[in-house]
Amino acid sequence: MTRHHRHLLIHLLVLAVLVLAAPAVRAQLYQNPVNPPATKEQVPLYQPQEKLVGTVSIPDEKLSVLVQPEGREWREFRSYWLRVVAGTLALGMLAALTLFYLFRGTIRISKGRSGRWVPRFGGFDRFAHWTTAVSFLIMAITGLIITFGRPLLIPLIGHEAFTSTAYASTFLHNFFAIPFTLGLILIFVIWIRDNLPEKADLVWLRTLGGVLNKAGEHPEAGRFNAGQKLIFWAVVFGGFALAVSGVLLMLPFSVTGIGGMQILHVLHGLIASLMIAVIIAHIYIGTIGMEGAFDAMGRGVVDENWAKEHHSRWYEEQILAMRANDGRPVHHRAAE
Amino acid sequence: MARMKFLCDAERCIECNACVTACKNEHEIPWGMNRRRLITLKDGVPGERSISMACMHCNDPPCAGVCPVDCFYQTADGVVLHNKDLCIGCGYCFYACPFGAPQYPQTTNFGSRGKMDKCTFCTGGPEVDNSPEEYQKYGSNRLAEGKLPLCAEMCSTRALMAGDGDVLADIYQERSLRRGYGSGAYGWSTAYGNADKGRAFGPGASGTKGS
Numbered sequence: 001m002t003r004h005h006r007h008l009l010i011h012l013l014v015l016a017v018l019v020l021a022a023p024a025v026r027a028q029l030y031q032n033p034v035n036p037p038a039t040k041e042q043v044p045l046y047q048p049q050e051k052l053v054g055t056v057s058i059p060d061e062k063l064s065v066l067v068q069p070e071g072r073e074w075r076e077f078r079s080y081w082l083r084v085v086a087g088t089l090a091l092g093m094l095a096a097l098t099l100f101y102l103f104r105g106t107i108r109i110s111k112g113r114s115g116r117w118v119p120r121f122g123g124f125d126r127f128a129h130w131t132t133a134v135s136f137l138i139m140a141i142t143g144l145i146i147t148f149g150r151p152l153l154i155p156l157i158g159h160e161a162f163t164s165t166a167y168a169s170t171f172l173h174n175f176f177a178i179p180f181t182l183g184l185i186l187i188f189v190i191w192i193r194d195n196l197p198e199k200a201d202l203v204w205l206r207t208l209g210g211v212l213n214k215a216g217e218h219p220e221a222g223r224f225n226a227g228q229k230l231i232f233w234a235v236v237f238g239g240f241a242l243a244v245s246g247v248l249l250m251l252p253f254s255v256t257g258i259g260g261m262q263i264l265h266v267l268h269g270l271i272a273s274l275m276i277a278v279i280i281a282h283i284y285i286g287t288i289g290m291e292g293a294f295d296a297m298g299r300g301v302v303d304e305n306w307a308k309e310h311h312s313r314w315y316e317e318q319i320l321a322m323r324a325n326d327g328r329p330v331h332h333r334a335a336e
Numbered sequence: 337m338a339r340m341k342f343l344c345d346a347e348r349c350i351e352c353n354a355c356v357t358a359c360k361n362e363h364e365i366p367w368g369m370n371r372r373r374l375i376t377l378k379d380g381v382p383g384e385r386s387i388s389m390a391c392m393h394c395n396d397p398p399c400a401g402v403c404p405v406d407c408f409y410q411t412a413d414g415v416v417l418h419n420k421d422l423c424i425g426c427g428y429c430f431y432a433c434p435f436g437a438p439q440y441p442q443t444t445n446f447g448s449r450g451k452m453d454k455c456t457f458c459t460g461g462p463e464v465d466n467s468p469e470e471y472q473k474y475g476s477n478r479l480a481e482g483k484l485p486l487c488a489e490m491c492s493t494r495a496l497m498a499g500d501g502d503v504l505a506d507i508y509q510e511r512s513l514r515r516g517y518g519s520g521a522y523g524w525s526t527a528y529g530n531a532d533k534g535r536a537f538g539p540g541a542s543g544t545k546g547s
Contacts, residue, residue, distance in 0.1 A: 042383025045346050045522055054377040057353070058370055066375045066389060067434050067526060071398055075432040078402045146404050146426070154406055159422055163405050167424045170448060252427055252449070262431050 062253055074262040077269075082147060086273040093277040097284045107211065107290040109305050117301040118318060128190060129297055132183030132239070135176040140276050142169035142176075147269070177246050184239045191232060194223040200313070201226035223314040231282050238275045242268060338500035339414040340457055340479075341528070342488070343508055343521050344388045348495035351376055351386035355487035355496050359390070362458070362486045363475025369439040371455040372487050388487070388496045391416060391437035391455035392527035399429035399438060399454075413479070414501075415457040420473050425449040434526050457498070458485040501528075 045052075052066040121129070145153065146169055154162045203219045204226040210218040219225075224232065245268040248254065252261055286293050292306035307315040351374055359365065359372040372390035377383075393416045400408035400416065407422035408429075425448040429438040441450035451473075460477030463470035470477060478486060488498035497504050508521055 042378070043385055045377065045385050045387070052377065054375040055379045056373055056375055058356075058373055059368070060370065060373075063370060063373050063436050064375060065436050066377070066387065067523065068436070069434060069526070071432045071434050075398045075401050078428065078432070150404055150406050159406060163407075163422045163424060166405050167448070170424055170426060253443070258431065258436075265431065 062257060065258060068258055070259055070262060074265070077266055082266075082269045082273075083151075085270060086144070086147060086276070089273045089277040090280065093280045097281065097289075101284075101289070104211070106288060109291050109303060109309060111305045111309070113292070113306075114304040116304040118304050118307045118315065119300060120296045120302045120307070121300045123300070124186075125190065126297055126300055128183050128186035130183075131179050132187055132235075135180035135183060136239075136275075136279060138176045139173050139180060140272070140279070142173040143272055144276075145169045146173070174250055177243065177250075180239070181243045184236070184243065187232075188236050191224070192236075195229045195232040197229065198222070201229060218309050218312070220312045221310065221314065222317075223311060225310065227285075231278065234275070234278050238271055238278070241271050242275065245271070339502070340393060340499065341414070341501035341504055341524070342390065342392060342457075342485075343497045343501075343504040343524075345495045345497070345508060345511065346385040346387045346522060347511075347515065348493040349374075349386045349388060350493055350495070352492065354490050354492065355388045358486045358490040359455070362478075363456075365453070365475070366441060368443075369441065369453060371437075371439065371453065387522055388491075389435055389437075389523075390487070391433075391457070392435055392523050393455075393457055394527040395529055398432035398434065402428045402432040404428065409462075411459060413457075413459070415459045415479075417456055417459060417461055417474075418452065418454070419462050420451040420453075421462075423451045425451055427452075435523065458483070 051068055051070070054064055054066055056064045146166060149162055149166055149169075153165065157165070200220055200222065204221055207219050209221075209225055209227050245264045248256070248264050249261070249268060256264070286297065292303045295306075296302045304315075307318070353374050356370065356372050356374055360370070363371065365371055372388060374386055374388050376386045378385070393410075393414055395414075397408060397410070397416045399418075400406075400410075403418075404426060405422050405424055407419045408416060409419070410416050425440060425442075427438075427440065427449050429452060430436070430440070437454045438452045439454060440452055442448070456474050456477075458476060458478035460466070460470045460480065461474035463473065465480040466477050478484065483489070485498040488496045491497075497507065505521065
C-alpha cells in the first residue's frame with residue numbers, strides 16, 4: 001500500500017464516521033441551543049418581569065435598564081394625579097377666597113386713610129420681591145401650560161400652535177429659574193431677621209390676625225405678622241425645593257438615574273402645586289383683600305393708620321427711629 | 337392587517353451587536369444615540385442571556401400617554417411613531433417608557449434636549465413615504481418598500497424577529513416546544529398587555545411551562 005492509498009483510506013474512514021454520526025450530531029444541535037440552559041432560577045428572563053438591569057457595551061449606562069415598570073406609576077402621576085392635585089389646590093384656593101371675599105369683603109382701614117405715609121419697603125426690598133414674584137408667576141403659568149395644555153389648549157388652538165407655545169414655555173420656565181433663585185436668596189438674606197418666630201405670633205395665629213373682627217381690633221405685630229412669616233417660610237422652603245429639584249430636572253441623569261428623575265419630577269410638581277395655591281392667597285390679601293396693603297410693595301410706603309392697625313409695634317419702632325434720626329424717615333436697615 | 341411586533345429569542349442571541357450596527361447605519365443615527373441596543377444579563381456567570389431591545393411599539397404606549405404636546409400616533413400596522421415637528425424635547429417619554437427606547441441628541445436640557453428619536457420599525461414618519469425629508473428626520477422607510485426592519489433581517493441566528501405578531505408567536509412557540517423550555521416572548525406582556533398575545537404567550541401562559 002502506497003502512502004497515497006493510506007491517506008485515501010484514512011479520509012474514507014473519517015467520512016464514514018461523520019456520515020454515521022450525522023443524525024446524532026443533528027439531534028444534539030436541536031437538543032442544545034446556542035446558549036445552554038441553566039437552571040430556571042439562574043436566568044433573569046425566566047423570572048417575573050420586574051426591574052431588570054444588565055450591562056451594555058455602549059457608553060450610555062442608563063440604557064442598561066432592560067425594563068423599568070416604575071414608568072407606569074410615573075405615567076399615572078404625570079397624566080392624572082398631577083392634574084388632579086394642581087387643579088384642586090389652585091381652584092380650591094380660588095373658591096375659598098371667593099367665598100371669603102363674599103363674606104368679609106375688602107378689609108378696610110378701620111380709621112380710614114390718614115393721608116400720611118410711612119416708609120415700609122425700600123427700593124432694594126421691592127427689587128428682591130418683584131424679581132422673585134415676576135419669575136414665579138412666569139414659571140407658574142408656563143408650568144401650568146405644560147401640565148394642562150394637552151387636555152385644555154390643544155383642542156382650542158391645535159397641535160402646531162400648542163407646540164410653539166409649549167416650546168416657548170419650556171425656555172421661559174428654565175431661564176426664569178435664574179432670577180427666581182437670585183431673588184429668593186435676596187429675600188432670605190434681607191428678611192430672615194424680621195421673620196424669626198416670636199411670642200406675639202401665637203396670639204396673632206390664635207385670633208387669625210383679627211381677620212374676623214369687623215371692629216378693627218388687631219393683635220400687635222412687628223415688621224411682619226405671623227401670617228406674613230408663614231408666607232416667608234413657605235416661599236423660602238418651597239422656593240428652594242423647587243429651585244434644587246428644577247436644576248436637577250434641567251440636567252437629567254447628572255446625579256441620579258431614571259427612578260430618581262421620576263421622583264424629582266413628582267416632588268417638583270407637588271411642591272409647585274402647593275406654592276401656586278399659597279401664592280394665590282398671598283396675591284389676594286396683598287391686593288383686593290385688604291385696603292392699603294398693596295402700597296407697601298407697590299410704592300414702598302404705607303398709610304400711617306394702616307401701619308398702626310396691622311403692625312403697631314413696627315410703627316412704634318419707626319417713630320422712635322425717626323426721632324433719633326432728626327425727624328427724617330428711616331428706611332429699613334437692610335435697605336441702607 | 338398585521339400587528340407588527342419585535343420578538344427577541346434570548347436563547348439564540350449571541351450578543352454580536354449586528355442589529356445595533358445595522359440600525360445605526362440604515363438610519364444614520366448620530367453618535368451617542370441608539371435606537372436599538374443589546375443588554376446582557378448576568379454577564380460572565382451561569383444564566384447569562386443577551387437580549388436586543390428597542391421600541392416595542394406597545395398597545396397603549398406610555399410615551400404617548402405622558403407626551404405634553406400629543407405628538408405620538410400609531411399606524412394601522414400597530415407601529416408607534418411620533419411627529420418630530422411637534423416634539424419639544426421635554427424628555428418625559430423616556431421617564432415613562434418601560435424599555436428605555438426614546439433617545440435625545442443632547443444630554444442636558446437647559447432649554448431643550450432636542451427632538452426625541454426612537455425606533456420606527458423602519459416605518460419613517462408622518463412625511464411622504466421615502467421622501468428626503470422623511471429620511472432626514474426619521475431614517476429609512478423599509479416597510480413602504482415591502483421590507484421588514486433591517487435589524488431583524490440581519491440577525492444571523494434569527495434571535496431577533498420582526499413582523500406580524502401572530503407569525504412570530506407561532507415560530508417562537510415551535511422553538512420553545514422543541515427546546516422544551518422558553519423564557520416567554522420577552523417584554524410582550526409589558527408592551528401588549530396580558531390580553532393581547534395573539535396566539536402567542538407571555539411568561540406564565542400555557543405552553544411554555546418554563547416561563
